[in-house]
Amino acid sequence: MVKVENKTQFNRVINGVMVKRGLNDLLQKDFNKVKKALADPLIKPLVADGQLVIEDVQQSTKTTPATNVSTSAPIETPDVANMNVADATNAIRTISDESVLEALLKSETTSANRKGVVDAIKAKLK
Structure with a gap:
């Protein structure tokens, strides 16, 4: 690992x-x-x-198998909200977790409502 x-x-x-x-x-x-x-x-x-x-790191003696899943939080809404549209849409393209995308979509439609960002999120959710 x-x-x-x-x-x-x-x-x-x-x-x-x-x-x-x-x-x-x-x-x-x-x-x-x-x-x-x-x-x-x-x-x-x-x-x-x-x-x-x-x-x-050496293979540990844990019983759980190693995966390529991140042990930290994924991109959160405030990070994307503080990005310009181009950076936000690039970041959104890298997110694969649908629950995160849905949270971002909800945040964008209730606050800034940036059309480019909303379109990028909707395209990822399809």
């Missing part, structure tokens, strides 16, 4: 592997895919700046 911490404000798909915000426990096969992409000019600066932190 490999721990990958994504300190950026967005979920990232790196070589086909979703690396959510916060701490992620990746299976070795998923980490191998991420490792291949570390030389990519778009990913390399994230590692160099400490925004993407990778830590190898």
Whole structure:
């Protein structure tokens, strides 16, 4: 198992592997895919700046299997609400949890009601 911490404000798909915000426990096969992409000019600066932190850990004796599910909270409504429309729609495209998308849609329709953001959320929910 490999721990990958994504300190950026967005979920990232790196070589086909979703690396959510916060701490992620990746299976070795998923980490191998991420490792291949570390030389990519778009990913390399994230590692160099400490925004993407990778830590190898020994297989623990826990009875629960390792997954590539984030152990931290997904993108929350206030983060998207404080982003401009372009950044918010890019962040929304990385969210796969329908309950989070529904919460974001509810927030957008009751507060700012930014059409571009609402359209992006509705497109993801389809």
